[in-house]
Amino acid sequence: MRKSVIAVAALLPLLVGGCLAKTAVNVATLPVRATSKVVDWTTTSQSEADRNYGRKMRKQEAREGRELKRQYKECRAQNRDDCDQYRPHAQR
Template identity: 75%
Template sequence: MRKILIAAAAALPVLTGGCLAKTAVDVVTLPVKATSKVVDWSTTSQSEADRNYGKKMRKQEAREGRERKKAAERCKKDPSQCGPYDGYRAGDPEPRN
């Protein structure tokens, strides 16, 4: 009986296909993977920062374009009140009140 038990215990790693070893490795590396995921979520990569900046600038340029178009229409209607454009400019900081 003891020989059968020893043989079964010796054959167990072969029969499980290394899943016990893989589970042990997964348990050991889990804290490292979790920490790296948290760091990844909490920081912004350079490519993400560039993408966000590009989106912000496109929105600002669209706003400037709309405001310049409105100013040009007002100038067309009343040329005597027309002067150089002094409205919103993309890239300039917002005026503080």
């Protein structure tokens, strides 16, 4: 009985050693992984910047198009002859 207890006690560190080593590695690398995640959350990648810029430009062009259309309609309502400068680009 005593021999079996000693044998199990001798094998226990070998069986558990991998788990302890993995835990030690995880604890040691935790600050690095946490820092990289925070940096990823706080920075904008180039593809995100391009997408945001494209969205911003499309909204601006749509706004300008609506304004030109409004000015063109006002000009036509006043029966002026110089309304072509306000005509939307698609109709020129």
